[in-house]
Amino acid sequence: MSVKPSGKNDNPSVILQRVGEITIEDRPVPKLVDPHYVKIEIKYTGICGSDAHYYETGCCGSFEVTSPMVLGHESSGVIVEVGSKVKTLKVGDQVACEPGIPSRYSYEYKSGDYNLCPEMAFAATPPYDGTLCRYYLLPEDFCVKLPSNVSLEEGALVEPLSVGVHAGRLANIVFGDTLVVFGAGPVGLLTAGAGYAFGATKVIIIDIVQEKLDFAVKNKLATHSYNSKGKSFDEIKAFVVETLGGKLPTVGIDCTGNKFCIANTIKLLAKKGRYVQVGMGAATLDGFPIAYVAENEILVTGGFRYSVDNYKTSVELIASGKINVKPLITDRFTFEESIKAYQYFKEGKSIKIMISGPE
Ligand SMILES: [Zn+2]
Structure with a gap:
């Protein structure tokens, strides 16, 4: 099922202002500058325990929120723009978004353990903004194209599966x-x-x-x-x-x-x-x-997050039917209901809460 880009020119974003306070604000639409990057219109985002930790305590592990931050890192979406050097993706492709970008110069990156890169810029891990917004930029090689038999909802579950x-x-x-x-x-x-x-x-x-x-x-x-x-x-x-x-x-x-x-x-x-x-x-x-x-x-x-090709393997496991991730989604909210979704997460009744949009 193909999902069309909205063509909209705003960037509503779910922002953790401080402990216990989430707002939805329009942020500037990010501009594609790096020719190896793509612009994605986010379609689905799963709520993760780490988001909820930041919401409730301001901390997760050794990270602490000190300024407003866009939440979310388990996302999928549709490509709406590609940089001039992008070879493997085109506008309209549906992708799972790998949300952590390492430094291409780090020793860990070069030795194949990029998840351990000390310069990692990881979505919704302070100070980096997350994916719960309309438009998000990623390097082409951190997007994994979803085959036609993998839905965008399933695509958003590629993140936890990759762990x-x-x-x-x-x-x-x-x-x-x-x-x-x-x-x-x-x-x-x-x-x-x-x-x-x-x-x-x-x-x-x-x-x-x-x-x-x-x-x-x-x-x-x-x-x-x-x-x-x-x-x-x-x-x-x-x-x-x-x-x-x-x-x-x-x-x-x-x-x-x-x-x-x-x-x-x-x-x-x-x-x-x-x-x-x-x-x-x-x-x-x-x-x-x-x-x-x-x-x-x-x-x-x-075992920390995920590394080389884990996202690809996860998409293949879903596409080949070796894992059925769909039943994990127990609750669905729209982007506009995000604040309610985070409050509902706290009740602990869901397995995975999925947020769709923004529309
Ligand atoms: Zn997560």
Whole structure:
């Protein structure tokens, strides 16, 4: 389904003024100056936990909002203008927008880990404006064209899916692996789904909210689920061992940032198991099972956002039907209702809230 550019000449933007205060304002339409850039008319934006953190506390991780900032970074849209050196995109193309631009001169960029670039300009991460506006500029190679069987709504879910794809790559998930994921929020669900698509034969997702667990299994993002509410580590482990035919999982990914979940994920792993930390919580941690890591040669790494080709892989996973992201969208708001959408996010009833527009 093709969506036409609006042809409008304004740039309504959803702006976090200060903690707890969001307004919609008309900002200047950005001008295409760099010949390698394209101008995108944003069509859909998903609300992410980080946006809500800034809204509620002004902070997320080590970042702090000190001046008004446009929110949003999970977007898709239609190309409305291309720079003179753009080769792969044309006006009218529908794209998923990768929202973080590294310095092309950094060591991290050159060595293939551009997500770790210290000069990264990431949408809706202070001081950089986000994508919840009408017009947004990106370099051509940070837009991934959506094939005709991937909708713009699905395109906006490429961002959180790419976090899961990146984590799966870091853990080297291959056919025959078994995976345990703690946390069944959008990133946990998509991380489980990506691991399953990469060939993990059994994927166990663990959370304390039964509806989310049922959602994961029903939508084939995980093969098994476990509600750990009030359960001891031994009870969780007994379920995992039984599910895996007497074995322990080869890969564990924490998508909660919670210290108990982190310790449990690691202690569940088989010898030589691979562990990825995706969830963000406290800066330091009590109760980290360091002896278990040493004695079992557990490989521990962090997973931060996404890197080379993760967006492309995500679009391919959706296009090929290996992951169905659509059911994650539980609530829809228009751009004009953005403030309401952020308030609704706080109630914690949704999996993914999608904002359409501006019209
Ligand atoms: Zn996000």
